[in-house]
Amino acid sequence: MAGTLVVAEISxxxxxxxxxxxxxxxxxxxxxxxxxxxxxxxxxxxxELTAFGAQKVIAVDDAALxxxxxERYAPTxxxxxxxxxxxxxxxxxxxxxxxxxxxxxxxxxxxxAPDISLLKVDSGKRLxxxxxxxxxxxxxxxxxxxxxxxxxxxxxxxxAEPSGGASPVEAAPxxxxxxxxxxxxxxKLEVTKSERPDLGEARVVVSGGRxxxxxxxxxxxxxxxxxxxxxxxxxxxxxxxxxxxxxxVGQTGRTVAPQLYVAVGISGxxxxxxxxxxxxxxxxxxxxxxxxxFQIADYGLVQDLFVAVPELVTELxxxx
Amino acid sequence: MxxxxxxKRVADPENLNKIKLSxxxxxxxxxxxxxxxxxxxxxxxxxxxxTENGANPKQRLGEVxxxxxxxxxxxxMLRAMLGTGADRAIRVDTTDDALDGDVVARGLKSVVGAxxxxxxxxxxxxAESESNEVGQMLAEHLGWPQATFAGSIQSQxxxxxxxxxxxxxxxxQVRVTLPAVVxxxxxxxxxxxxxxxxxxxxxxxxxxxxxxALMAIMAAKKKPLAEQKLADVAPDAxxxxxxxxxxxxxxxxAGVKVxxxxxxxxxxKTEAKVV
Numbered sequence: 001m002a003g004t005l006v007v008a009e010i011s012x013x014x015x016x017x018x019x020x021x022x023x024x025x026x027x028x029x030x031x032x033x034x035x036x037x038x039x040x041x042x043x044x045x046x047x048e049l050t051a052f053g054a055q056k057v058i059a060v061d062d063a064a065l066x067x068x069x070x071e072r073y074a075p076t077x078x079x080x081x082x083x084x085x086x087x088x089x090x091x092x093x094x095x096x097x098x099x100x101x102x103x104x105x106x107x108x109x110x111x112x113a114p115d116i117s118l119l120k121v122d123s124g125k126r127l128x129x130x131x132x133x134x135x136x137x138x139x140x141x142x143x144x145x146x147x148x149x150x151x152x153x154x155x156x157x158x159x160a161e162p163s164g165g166a167s168p169v170e171a172a173p174x175x176x177x178x179x180x181x182x183x184x185x186x187x188k189l190e191v192t193k194s195e196r197p198d199l200g201e202a203r204v205v206v207s208g209g210r211x212x213x214x215x216x217x218x219x220x221x222x223x224x225x226x227x228x229x230x231x232x233x234x235x236x237x238x239x240x241x242x243x244x245x246x247x248x249v250g251q252t253g254r255t256v257a258p259q260l261y262v263a264v265g266i267s268g269x270x271x272x273x274x275x276x277x278x279x280x281x282x283x284x285x286x287x288x289x290x291x292x293x294f295q296i297a298d299y300g301l302v303q304d305l306f307v308a309v310p311e312l313v314t315e316l317x318x319x320x
Numbered sequence: 321m322x323x324x325x326x327x328k329r330v331a332d333p334e335n336l337n338k339i340k341l342s343x344x345x346x347x348x349x350x351x352x353x354x355x356x357x358x359x360x361x362x363x364x365x366x367x368x369x370x371t372e373n374g375a376n377p378k379q380r381l382g383e384v385x386x387x388x389x390x391x392x393x394x395x396x397m398l399r400a401m402l403g404t405g406a407d408r409a410i411r412v413d414t415t416d417d418a419l420d421g422d423v424v425a426r427g428l429k430s431v432v433g434a435x436x437x438x439x440x441x442x443x444x445x446x447a448e449s450e451s452n453e454v455g456q457m458l459a460e461h462l463g464w465p466q467a468t469f470a471g472s473i474q475s476q477x478x479x480x481x482x483x484x485x486x487x488x489x490x491x492x493q494v495r496v497t498l499p500a501v502v503x504x505x506x507x508x509x510x511x512x513x514x515x516x517x518x519x520x521x522x523x524x525x526x527x528x529x530x531x532x533a534l535m536a537i538m539a540a541k542k543k544p545l546a547e548q549k550l551a552d553v554a555p556d557a558x559x560x561x562x563x564x565x566x567x568x569x570x571x572x573x574a575g576v577k578v579x580x581x582x583x584x585x586x587x588x589k590t591e592a593k594v595v
Contacts, residue, residue, distance in 0.1 A: 270335075
């Protein structure tokens with residue numbers, strides 16, 4: 001059958017919300033789609049995906065897939081795609097999707113459209129739009145092979161809502177590992193514990209720059225608490241060690257597009273802007289009136305952040 | 321250890337907001353200084369750290385070969401990298417129009433076949449195309465393991481590497497048995513991110529990449545720089561993707577300046593309705 005195969009990402013037996021962005025893409029492609037769930041506990045996780053209009057949910061539940069290693073996952077994804085005759089394999093462009101999709105594409109001899117922000121169908125031909133040049137140009141890419149492999153940006157493809165119905169769950173076996181699988185071993189996952197929402201999924205992000213220095217947490221945390229926000233940081237703040245690296249927003253860090261982005265003491269280097277300019281409302285607080293961040297901010301406040309931020313926390317509580 | 325570092329020349333990544341579009345929708349980078357894609361510089365730094373004792377970097381304890389796909393002008397970048405410390409360079413003669421990720425991966429596969437490195441290092445993402453694919457495709461074509469998004473690498477014995485992969489909110493540590501393909505993040509050039517088997521665990525590098533000394537730049541003119549043809553390294557490769565006319569993204573207009581915190585909160589509540 002022709003159609004789209006969405007590859008789900010699971011974590012601790014639950015489907016990650018990011019998967020639903022790839023489901024949105026599959027709906028836009030039109031025609032039937034199936035969802036493939038791989039991993040330890042995939043059979044149970046597959047049940048979370050039966051109400052999204054998929055023709056079926058394929059579960060490859062195998063203890064050997066308990067931890068993600070591309071060399072174990074890619075052969076199964078490629079085999080399911082090939083056996084099912086799917087025209088398109090879609091993932092969300094998370095670290096998982098970006099690691100997996102190119103290897104699957106190479107296995108299938110398929111063209112790969114990475115990190116796309118928009119799909120356009122033009123007289124039967126599919127065109128994929130993707131940000132390039134640090135977001136300063138939007139390229140339109142066409143895949144010339146019969147099979148397409150695509151990773152979609154979570155920030156531009158909103159999470160799919162359930163559409164009802166009950167897709168059947170079908171069990172499938174794991175394909176034999178790549179020979180390379182014998183030469184890679186998962187050692188451990190060190191999770192950075194956070195009480196805050198995930199940067200990629202937060203409705204509000206509060207980000208700080210280098211000028212916060214050692215007071216990064218002390219100044220920003222109350223604001224993030226007041227707004228129920230995830231915390232982010234500029235590359236300069238992370239490089240200087242004021243903020244942990246996983247907070248980095250920008251071309252090398254995370255790409256975010258929250259409803260509200262508050263940039264505190266961030267000048268607005270192009271690599272930072274590339275990672276947050278899709279935000280709905282941008283607030284910039286900076287004492288330098290010429291900081292480039294003000295050119296893209298909806299609301300700019302020229303003030304010393306060490307004065308403005310505590311005042312903002314108080315005012316939010318007062319007006320709250 | 322012998323390491324192949326695949327690099328790409330791009331327009332100055334710090335000034336990509338100055339690109340223009342031709343009426344045909346072709347990206348014009350005129351006026352921007354050509355440079356190596358920054359993550360490729362980090363890959364070279366990683367390769368040098370893995371083939372030396374950090375306490376005595378002048379003594380080379382392995383071989384680093386840099387390879388690029390591009391026109392004659394890209395030799396300037398390769399010469400600079402030879403000055404920084406790479407031992408040899410290879411330029412596969414071509415133009416960007418003839419390349420996509422898969423063509424480069426296939427071409428690299430034959431370079432790997434001839435060079436037989438223990439490790440191929442690449443930047444995790446290319447600055448112009450913002451694509452992140454060549455390393456994974458190469459690993460598949462070679463049948464090698466891959467470790468992408470590397471923020472740290474330790475080599476105990478040069479037979480295997482312990483790689484810290486930075487994934488959302490976590491570090492996934494993997495052990496890869498060489499030969500393998502590894503792609504690196506900017507974090508890899510932090511003082512303690514890379515340890516070769518020759519370097520003491522306590523050693524701390526200066527933050528960032530090293531720069532070539534003038535003497536080394538002069539000496540680099542004598543280092544070997546080989547040229548190959550794309551048709552020879554990737555004879556059966558054809559483009560699997562094609563780019564049409566590009567667009568400029570919609571400009572985000574500058575908004576308003578508010579006079580104080582009170583006005584800001586009021587606007588966020590009543591105008592933007594986001595708090």
